[in-house]
Amino acid sequence: MQDHQRPQTSSCPPDQNPPPPPPGGGGASPRISCPPPPRLRHRLCSLHFLQTRKSRLVSLHYHDKGFTKLQSPEKSILLFRQMIEHSVRPDEFTFPGVLKACSKLRALKEGEQVHAHVVKLIYGFGSTEFVENSLVYMYASCGRLKLARQVFDGMSERSVIAWSSMISGYVRCSHWQEAVGLFRKMLQIGVGFNEATLISVLTACGRLGDLELGEWIYKYVVENGLVRNDSLMTSLVDMYAKCGRVDTARDLFDIMSTRDVVAWSAMISGYSRSNRCKEALALFRDMQNANVEPNEVTMVSVLSSCAVLGALQTGEWVHSYIKKKNLKLTINLGTTLVDFYAKCGCVDRAIEMPSKNVWTWTALIQGLASNGQGKKALRYYNLMLQENVDPNDVTFIGVLCACNHAGLVDEGRSYFVSMIRDFGIEPRIEHYGCMVDVFGRVGLIEEAYEFIKNMPIKPNAVIWRTLLASCRVYRNVEIGEEALKHVVRLEPVHSGDYILLSNLYASIGRLEDATKLRNEMKMLGIKKNPGYSYIELDGIVHEFLAEDSGHPQSPEIYKAIENMMEKIKVAGYVPDKLQARLEAEEDDKEASISHHSEKLAIAFGLIRTSPGSTIRISKNLRICSDCHSATKIISKVFSREIVIRDRSRFHHFKDGSCSCNDFW
């Protein structure tokens, strides 16, 4: 039985009052019935028949192509138009269907025309309830929430479906707070609700992180034996995952009786959003073993996980699967593909993607910028403007990043002005951060410092950290010390900041200060976040931690490292012992550095990939400076191109140098 055919369940609190009488004095007002004349009625029946037959034919046509259950909303609208042209009078049964078609296509203009006919013919109806519910949903689907609400507020009777239509309308337009607000109102006045209502509300709970209401619904679901409703369970899985309770989500997912593509997609997305990307890919494999066909929505989460892990081969397989199965390259999927290729260091393949909207363009601009192709990124920004696509705030983060990676100070300044002047975008802290980087990266430390002091919003730790990083490169101790003070005040336990200043001291020969700072870190109990490096081989992502011996091939890897370090030392590599673990004994410092996660991953890559092939590694933190200088030499000695993506950018190592020009 369909859920909407089930009797409406009552709202949860048992002591809740029955629903008050509808505003306007109660029951439905008597309406004048006006049936169409017999001849017209016959034509109306023929059209209904034609509509049904055509829908069925279209449905079969899609089915052949691998689509199921897909109606043809375009035909529905066309037939409605023909009805009107043939002077066939639509009735209360005709409108909901055509309005649903308008909702599906988000066809506002057509929807409004239908509404005009509703107004014209309203006195011929037995009841307007279904039509008004459909109007509410049509306007909301077309993003016209105010109009939807006007229809809703003007209804003489509001059933659970009317409320649910309005709530789902809010959800469709990402107005989560309003959706939850309306649900609470429903509870307050005792309208009751059903499973469909809960599904919409759970979506809103997930987006708002409203675990309290989400859990209340979960309890209701369990107490009322609704756990067999798989759609409702999927919504619960999604809600728990979005509220950060991924393991609870997994427990619910595991007890579901049947799992369709939506349930699998929800769980995979849950892992992906929680940065548990290896689990996301593992679950994707389980999904394939369970013979559930993924769709374009599944692929968005799978590709996002591949992007985070730098899993190029798996992502490439996904891309060819998309082509093979003719999955629709939606804007979401296209954007995710652009982002995936860019994040795997293959930005040229990202360019091949059809750029469609501001998201896709932004992903491309960002990708080019982080891969060190700033000027090209700006060319694409101009191309985007030529195609009349307006940039948004995130686009400008990409544009400003492109300027700082390419050392384009004047351009950076002018884009910052253009953002406000030409597009009315108020700069956020991230935009100010980009500007500090624009100045700092070319050595304009004083200017960057002045810029921070004149910011209209309070600088955060990221801003000061950006300045500190520039001070390290340009050896500006005075402003560097000042920057660290601010950083520590704002975020007292961030190990990387101490390391930046300590390296700055070391680089100008103030070794005592460097050691003092490191000891201070030790005394304050500030520990370094564990750094992970990932490398993908034959579709399997291997993960390494510093001084890790958990890998099954660990003995071979350590042997390869020994060989690698010996060879690069001959070529001029000098280990930077300041990068060693703080608590490491003096004699162990060199070994500690040589067992950093990046080096383990590179050594593994050297022994497991064919000579001359590119080694691709991803790291969750910034690459350490010792690994950076070692990798430059490794690329030369072993004739390998090595691409390392760290948390902020790409490093393409080739012939002894790096694309970042030693600034990152």
Add this chain to the structure above:
DNA sequence: TTAGGGTTAG
């Protein structure tokens, strides 16, 4: 005849 689950860029 009307309402219901999963997706993207810093």
